[in-house]
Amino acid sequence: xxxxxxxxxxxEADLPTGAGSAGEPPxxxxxxxxxxxxxxxxxxxxxxxxxxxxxxxxxxxxxLSDLTxxxxxxxxxxxxLGDALGSVWSAYGALISGALGSPGAYVEAFASGDSDQIxxxxxxxxxxxxxxxxxxxxxxxxxxxxxxxxxxxxxEGQLYVGAVAATFVGFAVTGLPWFIHLPLAVAAGxxxxxxxxxxxxxxxxxxxxxxxxxxxxxxxxAYRFVEFILKLPGYQREGRSDPISKVTEASSWYPPLIEGxxxxxxxxxxxAAVFAVSWLLFRSTKGFEFRAVGFNPSAARYAGMSIAGSTxxxxxxSGGLAGLAGTGIVLGITRSLTSGVSxxxxxxxxxxxxMARARPRGIIFAALLFGALRAxxxxxxxxxxxxxxxxxxxxxxxxxxVAAPALVRGIYRIRVPEATGTEVFSKGWGS
Numbered sequence: 383x384x385x386x387x388x389x390x391x392x393x394e395a396d397l398p399t400g401a402g403s404a405g406e407p408p409x410x411x412x413x414x415x416x417x418x419x420x421x422x423x424x425x426x427x428x429x430x431x432x433x434x435x436x437x438x439x440x441x442x443x444x445x446l447s448d449l450t451x452x453x454x455x456x457x458x459x460x461x462x463l464g465d466a467l468g469s470v471w472s473a474y475g476a477l478i479s480g481a482l483g484s485p486g487a488y489v490e491a492f493a494s495g496d497s498d499q500i501x502x503x504x505x506x507x508x509x510x511x512x513x514x515x516x517x518x519x520x521x522x523x524x525x526x527x528x529x530x531x532x533x534x535x536x537x538e539g540q541l542y543v544g545a546v547a548a549t550f551v552g553f554a555v556t557g558l559p560w561f562i563h564l565p566l567a568v569a570a571g572x573x574x575x576x577x578x579x580x581x582x583x584x585x586x587x588x589x590x591x592x593x594x595x596x597x598x599x600x601x602x603x604a605y606r607f608v609e610f611i612l613k614l615p616g617y618q619r620e621g622r623s624d625p626i627s628k629v630t631e632a633s634s635w636y637p638p639l640i641e642g643x644x645x646x647x648x649x650x651x652x653x654a655a656v657f658a659v660s661w662l663l664f665r666s667t668k669g670f671e672f673r674a675v676g677f678n679p680s681a682a683r684y685a686g687m688s689i690a691g692s693t694x695x696x697x698x699x700s701g702g703l704a705g706l707a708g709t710g711i712v713l714g715i716t717r718s719l720t721s722g723v724s725x726x727x728x729x730x731x732x733x734x735x736x737m738a739r740a741r742p743r744g745i746i747f748a749a750l751l752f753g754a755l756r757a758x759x760x761x762x763x764x765x766x767x768x769x770x771x772x773x774x775x776x777x778x779x780x781x782x783x784v785a786a787p788a789l790v791r792g793i794y795r796i797r798v799p800e801a802t803g804t805e806v807f808s809k810g811w812g813s
Contacts, residue, residue, distance in 0.1 A: 425739065425741075425744075427796065428783075428784065428787045428790050428791070429737055429738075429739075429744075429748075429784055431783070431790050431793075431794055432737070432779075432780050432783030432784045432790055433751065433780055435779065435793065436776045436777075436780040436783060437474070437776065439776075439779055440772060440775060440776045440779070441470040441474070443772065443775060444466075444469055444470050444768060444772065445466040445469065445470065447768070448466070448469065451465075451466060469766070472765070472766050473762055473766045473768050473772070476758070476761055476762040476764075476765035476766055477755070477759070477761070477773070478754075478758060479506065479758070479761065480506055480757060480758035480759070480760065480761025480762055480765075481506055481507075481509075481753075481754035481757045481758035482506055482507060482510065482754065483504065483505075483506040483507055484503075488503050490503075491503035498642070501640060501641075501642040501643060502642075504640070504643060505643060506757060506758070506761075507645075508639070508640075508643035508644055508645040509644065510750065510753045510754045510756075510757040510758075511639075511645040511649045511750075511753065512645045512646070512649075512714075512715065512753075512757075513752075513753035513754075513756040513757050514649070514652075514749040514750045514753025514754075515645075515646075515648045515649045515652050515707075515710050515714070515749075515753075516541075516707035516708075516710050516711055516727050517707075517727065517730055517731065517734050517748075517749035517752055517753060518649075518652035518653075518655065518656065518707075518734075518745060518749040519652055519655060519703050519704060519706045519707035519710065520537045520541065520703075520704055520707045520727055520728050520730060520731025520734065521731045521734030521735050521738065521745040521749055522655055522656065522659050522703045522731075522735075522742060522745055523537045523540065523575075523700045523701065523703040523704040523707075523731055524537055524700070524731045524732050524734070524735035524740075525659075525734075525735040525738060525740040525741070525742060525745060526659060526663070526672075526696060526699060526700045526703065527593075527696060527697065527700045528676070528735060528740040529663055529669075529672055529673050529696075529740055530672040530673070530675055530676040530692060530693065530696035531675060531676030531677070531679065532586070532593050532676070532696060532697060532700075533593060533594050534579070534582075534593065534597060534697065534701075535594050535597045535601075535729075535732065536578070536593075536596070536597025536600050536601055536701070536704075536728070537701075537704035537707070537728035537729075537731045537732075538601045538604070538605075538704075538724055538726070538727070538728025538729055539578055539597065539602075539603065539604030539605070539728070540574075540578045540579055540604070540700075540701040540702075540704035540705050540708075540728070541575065541704045541705065541707045541708040541723075541724050541727060541728045542605060542607070542608050542708060542723065542724060543574040543575055543578040543604050543705060544571040544572065544574040544575035544701075544702075544704065544705020544706060544707070544708040545571065545574075545608075545705075545708030545709065545711060545712045545719055545723050545724075546574060546607070546611060546708075546719065547570040547571055547573060547574030547705070548567045548570050548571030548574070548634075548705075548708065548709040548712055548713055549627050549630060549712045549718065549719040550570070550617070551563075551566055551570040551634065552630030552631055552634040552712065552713060553627065553628040553631060553634075553718075555567075555631070555634075556631055558633055559633060560632075560633040560634070560635075560637075563631065563633040563634045564633065564634050564635070564636070564713070566634075567630075567709065567713055568651070568706065568709055570709075571705045571706055571708060571709030571713075572702040572703075572705050572706055572709070573702070573705070574705050574708075575701040575702045575703070575704045575705020575706065575708070576698040576699070576701045576705065577698075577701070578600060578604060578701050578705070579697040579698045579699075579700050579701020579702065579704070580694065580697065580698050580701065581596070581600060582596040582597050582600065582697055583693055583694035583695075583696070583697030583698060584694055586693050586694075586697070587689070587690035587691075587693045587694050588690065593697070601728070605721070608625075608719070608721050608723070609625055609721050612625035612626060612627060612719065612720070612721060613625060619718070625720060625721045626718060626719070627718045627719040627720075628718065629717055630712065630713060630717055630718060634713055635713055635714065635717065636651075636710065636713050636714035644715070646710075646714045648709075648710035648713075648714045651706070651710070652706075652749075653746065655703060655706065656742045656743060656745060656746055657742075657743075659703070659742045660742040660743055663742065668692075671687045671688075671692050672692055672696050674687060675687060675689055675692045675693070675696075704728060704731070707727060707728070707731075708723060708724070711723055711724075711727075730752060730777075733748075733752070733777065733780070733781040733784075734748045734749050734752060735748075736781060736784050736785055737751075737780065737781070737784045751780075752777060755773045755776060755777060756773070758773075759772075759773040
């Protein structure tokens with residue numbers, strides 16, 4: 383062995399682990415994956431900041447809506463700002479108490495021991511749950527489509543058709559006990575929405591027709607279909623000339639959670655639907671196919687999955703969930719069907735799904751937030767005179783911030799982590 387080939391064992395032993403003979407530094411150690419808690423907090427950060435930002439802008443709108451604010455600001459800046467903060471505090475306080483109730487009302491009710499007063503104190507929470515229930519179903523409908531790479535903008539029309547089917551079973555089928563009649567009407571509502579969802583699904587799978595265009599047109603068709611059917615002699619209420627159906631049988635109604643409150647067992651059906659959809663998407667083989675088709679259709683096809691079958695089935699389940707939203711309205715609130723049964727709940731489902739990032743369990747909290755805003759809007763207007771339209775503005779701002787997470791991160795200087803998830807939304811026009 384020559385001198386050039388000789389390696390001093392002491393020097394070789396002193397080399398760092400992983401270093402070569404040339405003294406190169408070792409490769410950097412792999413970063414530990416984030417914990418579940420850190421992932422959950424990161425996922426909640428943008429929606430929470432979106433709500434906070436929307437409320438701040440809403441507060442600015444409240445202040446600017448007072449036409450005398452700038453006059454008072456020039457004369458007495460401190461007093462004007464104090465009055466402005468007081469107006470914001472009063473408005474949001476009335477909104478919260480209208481949605482969740484007043485602590486003072488709860489204390490007074492329980493201190494009195496009067497059961498009617500106690501029930502009345504919980505009425506705001508009842509109204510929030512009532513408003514959130516159909517939003518859970520429409521949010522789930524849109525989220526399921528997102529997970530399969532589909533943009534089901536037709537939840538509005540599917541809600542209408544589901545309501546038509548549930549109402550018909552509700553008043554046409556008589557003589558059944560509630561434990562048979564109610565599930566039968568609910569199943570009819572799901573089937574009606576599923577049939578309406580089948581149409582864009584089969585057109586997408588077989589002809590490539592984009593689901594956004596098809597479902598938009600089907601929304602209009604469903605609305606006109608409801609107007610038509612509400613004028614039919616066998617469906618329209620006797621003695622009425624306006625478009626309203628017969629009253630459904632009491633055996634088909636959702637029972638109330640507490641007697642004297644309007645919230646009903648439809649809310650628990652919504653929770654059951656959330657966990658069922660969550661299991662379907664993340665614990666079942668078919669759900670894996672849905673997400674695979676949504677994430678990469680080419681790879682899913684190469685793996686032997688049926689793209690057409692997954693598209694059709696996903697749209698049918700999505701439509702059925704939207705149909706359950708209409709079912710809950712006609713069997714749990716109105717007891718009959720009118721042409722204005724939805725009031726845009728199907729489109730609100732898009733906002734719910736976006737805010738929840740298409741995650742079923744997140745839809746519960748998003749629906750409760752929007753339900754609370756709806757329930758608290760009227761008490762806020764009654765107490766402060768601020769129009770209900772402010773709530774619509776806040777909802778729109780929440781949607782805008784949630785749909786543009788980069789904007790929220792830029793405002794609050796949030797560092798963007800490395801992508802670790804596989805969130806799937808609609809693939810767009812080229813899919």
